Amino acid sequence: MERHSGWKRKSQEEIKRLNAFSEQYKQFLDVAKTEREAAAQIEMTLRAHGFTSEMNGPRIYAVNRGKEVIAFRKGSRDLAQGLKIIIAHIDAPRLDLKQNPLYEDVDLALLRTHYYGGIKKYQWVAMPLAIHGVVVKADGTLVNLVIGENDSDPVFSIDDLLPHLSHKHQDDKKLSEAIEGEKLTLLFGSMPLRGEEREPVKKAVLGLLREQYGLEEEDFISAEIEVVPAFKARDVGIDRSMVGAYGQDDRASAYPLLAAMVDLDEEPAWPVLAVFIDKEEIGSEGNTSAQSHFIQMFLQDLIEGLGLGNADALMRRLLFRSKAISADVNGAVNPTWQEVHEKQNACYLGGGICVTKFTGHGGKVGANDAHAEYVGEIRNILSKSDVIWQVGELGKIDEGGGGTVAKYLAEYGMDIIDMGAPILTMHSPFEISSKLDIFEAYRAFKAFFVS
Ligand code: MN
Ligand code: MN
Numbered sequence: 001m002e003r004h005s006g007w008k009r010k011s012q013e014e015i016k017r018l019n020a021f022s023e024q025y026k027q028f029l030d031v032a033k034t035e036r037e038a039a040a041q042i043e044m045t046l047r048a049h050g051f052t053s054e055m056n057g058p059r060i061y062a063v064n065r066g067k068e069v070i071a072f073r074k075g076s077r078d079l080a081q082g083l084k085i086i087i088a089h090i091d092a093p094r095l096d097l098k099q100n101p102l103y104e105d106v107d108l109a110l111l112r113t114h115y116y117g118g119i120k121k122y123q124w125v126a127m128p129l130a131i132h133g134v135v136v137k138a139d140g141t142l143v144n145l146v147i148g149e150n151d152s153d154p155v156f157s158i159d160d161l162l163p164h165l166s167h168k169h170q171d172d173k174k175l176s177e178a179i180e181g182e183k184l185t186l187l188f189g190s191m192p193l194r195g196e197e198r199e200p201v202k203k204a205v206l207g208l209l210r211e212q213y214g215l216e217e218e219d220f221i222s223a224e225i226e227v228v229p230a231f232k233a234r235d236v237g238i239d240r241s242m243v244g245a246y247g248q249d250d251r252a253s254a255y256p257l258l259a260a261m262v263d264l265d266e267e268p269a270w271p272v273l274a275v276f277i278d279k280e281e282i283g284s285e286g287n288t289s290a291q292s293h294f295i296q297m298f299l300q301d302l303i304e305g306l307g308l309g310n311a312d313a314l315m316r317r318l319l320f321r322s323k324a325i326s327a328d329v330n331g332a333v334n335p336t337w338q339e340v341h342e343k344q345n346a347c348y349l350g351g352g353i354c355v356t357k358f359t360g361h362g363g364k365v366g367a368n369d370a371h372a373e374y375v376g377e378i379r380n381i382l383s384k385s386d387v388i389w390q391v392g393e394l395g396k397i398d399e400g401g402g403g404t405v406a407k408y409l410a411e412y413g414m415d416i417i418d419m420g421a422p423i424l425t426m427h428s429p430f431e432i433s434s435k436l437d438i439f440e441a442y443r444a445f446k447a448f449f450v451s
Pocket of ligand 2: 249281427
């Protein structure tokens with residue numbers, strides 16, 4: 001059970017390959033910051049590799065409301081014997097604009113937000129932010145917005161209190177209360193409309209929105225606008241061994257999964273299914289989440305498309321017989337916060353993909369706990385394929401914890417286990433991964449699909 005850095009096992013040739021892979025990974029991170037953008041990129045890649053929405057071909061995909069994608073590849077085995085499934089999520093913690101967000105105060109135009117998922121609120125102030133999203137106008141037309149990603153774009157920001165004045169109202173508070181949710185308001189403009197007495201700055205920014213995007217203030221009601229960091233993915237470290245970027249939970253799984261799915265040889269033995277899911281970060285609620293019935297509906301359509309008879313019964317049977325990976329990141333041992341980890345059962349940056357038998361919190365509550373037999377199978381697959389991997393759970397028993405979508409797929413009766421890259425500073429605007437671990441995730445997913 002000795003631990004070794006994965007880098008020691010990599011030849012110069014393999015390091016070249018994993019560096020090339022991480023260049024593509026970084027590009028994906030830059031163009032897929034929201035679940036909608038990730039779904040669009042995934043669809044584009046699938047189509048470029050011959051996937052179609054025709055329910056009778058060898059490569060099929062379907063999109064649910066622009067936020068969830070399922071891709072299927074026919075295998076040589078009988079579908080009724082089950083599928084190999086890997087599921088990863090494409091939503092990430094962020095700030096969403098409220099439905100009536102705009103106001104003017106102290107000669108500034110501001111936008112109110114409501115954060116999405118588990119963020120540390122103090123991490124989102126005093127940095128450049130971009131807005132991404134869609135607005136459905138009164139006439140039903142949809143406007144796509146991305147502002148803050150081009151170098152020539154303006155960015156947005158949330159102000160913080162200067163240290164000179166923060167003593168009473170901030171410094172002595174608990175960290176979790178130092179920035180309240182309602183203080184996460186976005187600076188949106190400061191130039192008043194000439195000749196206007198009431199709310200001249202608000203009127204000026206509304207004028208710009210009308211002019212540039214054809215939007216009215218009421219259109220925010222039917223909008224989904226997400227506030228995300230405005231910076232791009234970057235190499236981290238003098239040796240460029242790490243990637244720093246927003247949204248790596250869970251693009252660190254979603255991108256390797258997409259790459260594995262399109263790179264498989266012509267006909268895998270098992271039929272395989274890749275699921276890119278939404279709403280994991282808020283507990284898998286809603287009709288684009290792992291608790292929705294889209295997977296079932298997709299499989300029923302598939303079975304009917306292939307002319308295989310009673311879709312409902314067959315779908316239940318094949319899901320029960322399927323084998324799955326819940327691909328999600330884990331928390332790597334923090335160099336300066338080692339006390340939150342039980343280091344004998346924690347994962348380490350650069351140690352390869354992390355296999356997690358169970359999730360949940362104290363007492364395995366809310367966990368999916370993979371059976372020993374299934375862990376044995378997985379262990380065998382990874383070792384045979386020479387994948388660099390490690391085992392790890394999330395933090396000390398009573399320190400906290402976290403869940404994934406695994407338990408929602410386990411309900412169908414399939415075997416499922418958690419697996420993913422270790423991440424530092426998870427859920428922050430700038431999460432850190434090891435290029436080696438991302439590449440090993442790709443190799444592990446591919447090995448699982450073809451085994
Ligand atoms: Mn995750
Ligand atoms: Mn997460």
